[in-house]
Amino acid sequence: MTTATEARSGKSHRDENFPVASHLIHPRHRGAILAFYDFVRAGDDVADNGGLPPERKVALLDGLAAALAGRGPDDPEAAPLRAALAARGLPPRHALELLDAFRMDARKSRYATWDELIHYCRYSAMPVGRFVLDVHGEDPAVTWGPSDAVCAALQIVNHLQDCGKDFRQLDRVYLPQDALDAHGASVAMLGAERAPPPLRAAIAALARRSLDLLEEGRALPDLIDDTRLSLEIAAIHRLAVVLARGLTERDPLSEPVHHGKAAFALVALRGVAACLARRPFRRRLHPVLRGARP
Structure with missing residues (x-):
């Protein structure tokens, strides 16, 4: 059964149309932003995967959300962002909202x-x-x-x-x-x-x-x-x-x-x-x- 990691497209922040955490950003902030990007990229790749049915996409996105929020099994795609959020005392709210968008993509x-x-x-x-x-x-x-x-x-x-x-x-x-x-x-x-x-x-x-x-x-x-x-x-x-x-x-x-x-x-x-x-x-x-x- 396909996992979120297996659904990855290989696309990175360097492939985006606009800069993502360029070197204008202070190094102390770049790591957290890139961890956020990588987590979001994993969710986006799930939503855009043409080989997955909508219900499987939603299940994988639910798993990413649970892992990030600490409500389910660990996921390697969620672990870096979860650590970055914990280090800064930030909630997972924004990343979870993006997963809501990817659920929309899976269904709409x-x-x-x-x-x-x-x-x-x-x-x-x-x-x-x-x-x-x-x-x-x-x-x-x-x-x-x-x-x-x-x-x-x-x-x-x-x-x-x-x-x-x-x-x-x-x-x-x-x-x-x-x-x-x-x-x-x-x-x-x-x-x-x-x-x-x-x-x-x-x-x-x-x-x-x-x-x-x-x-x-x-x-x-x-x-x-x-x-x-x-x-x-x-x-x-x-x-x-x-x-x-x-x-x-x-x-x-x-x-x-x-x-x-x-x-x-x-x-x-x-x-x-x-x-x-x-x-x-x-x-x-x-x-x-x-x-x-x-």
């Missing part, structure tokens, strides 16, 4: 509305940002709101980039049906080699909604006390804006949306430089910080 392959997609992002994306902020000791009252907006945008940008692959390989469609209907597009169009104009229009509209979310979370780097984390988030935010803008113009079914490594590094550096330039003035720029802890 279509989304009717934008609000339904955002509900999915509440469990599939927002807990990631919240965990990273908690590891750094950031104030949830100040940072969670804009972080949620940024994380939802990152998730949707990833969905848009991978929409053809998700449909062909997993029969999974994250583009809401109401967005497709609004432009006369259909799910079947995702199987084409090139996106027909109605599908291109639907993807562009969703990319613009992602840009709205990124604008909602634009202040996040300035609201973060840890300078190294603020620079990491600034780089990610800038990369996401560039990708979302690209998706308003490019066809993810037939052409790459990502730029090359050198171009992406330049975009990230610009985000970092702009954040550093604002850093001395952040309390003046954001009144919410005046009442925050020093």
Whole structure:
């Protein structure tokens, strides 16, 4: 019987579209973030495994949850994160919420509305940002709101980039049906080699909604006390804006949306430089910080 370890895809944090615990993050925090990523990657690989029936996927995800929370047998995929959480006195809440998203993936392959997609992002994306902020000791009252907006945008940008692959390989469609209907597009169009104009229009509209979310979370780097984390988030935010803008113009079914490594590094550096330039003035720029802890 397949285990969570046997279901692993081999994908690592280096294969993600956005940086995960880059060297901008202080070494004392990288281990916990990477342990979180590895646990979440194991759950995601279970949900995406085409050889497992939905009920087996859910059983494996339940086993990961029980092992992480200390309610069931140990699992090698859960042990490193459980140790990292114990060392910092953090609860498993955020990782368990991500497992809820993977249970959704095991049982659900279509989304009717934008609000339904955002509900999915509440469990599939927002807990990631919240965990990273908690590891750094950031104030949830100040940072969670804009972080949620940024994380939802990152998730949707990833969905848009991978929409053809998700449909062909997993029969999974994250583009809401109401967005497709609004432009006369259909799910079947995702199987084409090139996106027909109605599908291109639907993807562009969703990319613009992602840009709205990124604008909602634009202040996040300035609201973060840890300078190294603020620079990491600034780089990610800038990369996401560039990708979302690209998706308003490019066809993810037939052409790459990502730029090359050198171009992406330049975009990230610009985000970092702009954040550093604002850093001395952040309390003046954001009144919410005046009442925050020093």
